[in-house]
Amino acid sequence: MKKTDLLVIGGSAGGILSATTARKAYGDIDITIIRDTEKVMVPCGIPYIFGTLHDTNKNVIPDAGILEANINLIIDRVVKVDREAKRVTTEGGETIEYKKLVLATGSLPIIPTFIPGYDLENIYGVLKNQNYLNGVLEKVNGAENVAVIGGGFIGVEFAEQMRILGKNVTLIELADACLWQAFDKSFTDEIEASLKENGIKLLTGTKVTKFIGDKAVEAVELANGEQIPADLVILGLGVKPNAELAKEAGLPINARGAIVVDQYTRTNDPDIFAVGDCSEKRCYFTGQDAPVLLASTAAMEAKIAGSNAFQLRLVRANKGTISAFSTQIFGRTYAAAGLTEARARQEGFSMMVGEFTTMDRHPGSLPGAQKTTIKLMFSKCSGVILGAQISGGEAVGEMINILSLAIQKGTTATELNTFQVATHPLLSASPIAYPINAAAMNAIASNCRHLNEGLEI
Incomplete structure (x- = not known):
């Protein structure tokens, strides 16, 4: 029987950072990661295997970081957690005792078993498994008509990558807009216009009722009776927590199937932590359940778990998910953090809104x-x-990180209006029109107009 001080189940972002953070926090303790795949895929890079990388081996998280940190790595699958004996059993027959345990078992794609024909060949969910993805890659290369079901980030990114390959692509979304949970209408309109301009057939407000085919899929049937030709279907319907192991161990699971944790990522068992997609998320603003499953959120939680595994060292560090997103669609970057205007009004917030448009170089005539x-x-x-939403060049990807920190720190419009920025003609917008400053000023100005009524100067 093997023994370890800290056992981590799961080898993606949550698992890796839980282990490496604990190494830095607690020094020379015995740490073990156990995962069920030889190689770990970069989760957010999976769509780009198909239209950009063309090889799953180019989308691998290296093991160098954990091996250099002297962390034991076991390739096997845990089939049972015995909380009373503080040990786990693996599919390969190993038994490992732990002092502290971190569950980082991730998520699984949502498969629409309620739609007839869901189990036809060439209909694929997005599993984070290299062998599985190699099979998908082989089928994609031979496909002509591709239907992507779901207009969230994964769906939109897959649709773009399939179109880059020259496929006939149809993107089908049940809601009225793609990416509606992250962006307000002005931004979703821009995104959808880009998809259409680049040759993607976009169907929003559309329900899939059936997958048609004999052995393999041949078409997708819609609620209006229309049939969309498809010899390959990508399911981008989102993911669900992979918490079965925790459930079987008797740990509390919430209504969405996620492991219930406190702000220190602890379960109700003081020796078991849970991080990443398998664990419960709460909205930073409302404290309500927020099923936002992101690698960046997993990374934050993993640092808390790794630091707090044996002592509470990071006090109240996790106050909820801010829901920070970024993506790039046909060369243009879109990013968001916090609440959309629609969601904020739905929650009852009284708001002021600031908007601004400028060029990301100065002068704007620069290449x-x-x-x-x-x-x-x-x-x-x-x-x-x-909340914040931005579209533009690649700099947008880092600007949203500034605003995510601003949200986390409770920064005000006045502070963002006057915060000092480093600008350069080749790198950024002008200092007299820096987007964050300018949008904050416009929000303040809109709020101050009523104060000027009747003012004599």
Whole structure:
């Protein structure tokens, strides 16, 4: 029987960072990661295997970091957690005792078993398994008509990559807009226009009722009776927590199937932590259940778990998920953090909104310059930032990280209006029109107009 001080089940972002953080926090303890795949895929890189990388081996998280940290790595699958004996049993017959355990078992794709024909050949969910993805890659290369079901980030990114390969692509979304959970209408309109301009057939507000085919899929039937030709289907319907192991061990599971944890990522067993997609998420603003399953959120939680495994060292560090996203679609970057305006109003927030558009170089005639559009939402009374959305060039990917930190720190519109920025003609917008400053100023100005009524100067 093997023994270890800290056992981590799962080898993606949550598992890796739980282990490496614990190594830095606690020094020379015995740490073991156990995972069920030889290689670990970069989760967010999976769509790009198909249209950009063309090889699953180019989308691998290296093991160098965990091996250099002297962390034991076991390739096997845990089939049972015995909480009373504080040990786990693997499919290969191994028994491992632990002092502390971190569950980082991730998520599984949602498969629409309620749709007839869901089990036909060439209909694929997005599993984070290299062998599985190699099989999908082989089928994609021979496909002509591809239907992508679901207009979230994975669906949109797969649709783009399939189109880059020259496939006939239909993207089908049940809601009225793609990416509606992250962006307001002005941004979703821009995204959808880009998809259509690049040759993707986009069907929003559309329900799939049947997959048609004999042995393999041949078409997708819609609620209106229309049939969309498809010799390959990608299911981008989202993911669900992979928490069966925890459930069988008797740990509490919430209504969405996620492991219930506190703000220190602890379960109700003081020796078991849970991080990443398998664990419960709560909204930063409301404290309500927020099923936002992101590698960046898993990384944050893993650092808390790794630091707090044997002592509480990071106090109240996890106050909820901010829901920070970024993606790139046909060369243009879209990013969001916090609440959308629609969601904030639905939650009852009184708001002021600031918007601004400028070029991301100064002058805008410089090579490679792109238009940047930004929208910031603030609490009308306190001025605290509630959410942000940006579209533009690659710099947008880091600008949203500034705004994610601003949300986490409760930064106000005045502070964002006056925060000092490093600008350069080849790298950024002008200092007199830096998007974050300018949008914050416009929000303040919109709120101040009523104060000027009747003012004599």
